Amino acid sequence: MIDLYVYYxxxxxxxxxxxxxxxxxxxxVGVPAQLKRRPDVRDGLQTWMEIYPAVGDGFPxxxxxxxxxxxxxxxxxxxxxxxxxxxxxxxx
Numbered sequence: 001m002i003d004l005y006v007y008y009x010x011x012x013x014x015x016x017x018x019x020x021x022x023x024x025x026x027x028x029v030g031v032p033a034q035l036k037r038r039p040d041v042r043d044g045l046q047t048w049m050e051i052y053p054a055v056g057d058g059f060p061x062x063x064x065x066x067x068x069x070x071x072x073x074x075x076x077x078x079x080x081x082x083x084x085x086x087x088x089x090x091x092x
Contacts, residue, residue: 003085004052004060009045009077010037018075022050025070029063031055045077060084
């Protein structure tokens with residue numbers, strides 16, 4: 001299992017339109033998810049983060065396909081960047 005973190009920039013004017021679309025996307029992919037943003041705004045842009053904890057290795061590709069189908073690109077400034085994290089092994 002992996003934890004997937006996806007971050008991107010959103011124009012402040014587009015945030016009210018994008019938020020319900022991202023939440024609908026998260027509901028469609030069928031895994032527990034979080035949507036967060038940085039509290040500050042720089043140059044009219046917010047930074048958003050989608051968090052998908054404990055998903056399978058194939059989930060990032062499934063999410064990418066769902067994002068393309070949802071047509072979010074026009075409301076996002078630049079690209080979506082994904083980072084994968086795994087748990088540290090415990091010491092025996």
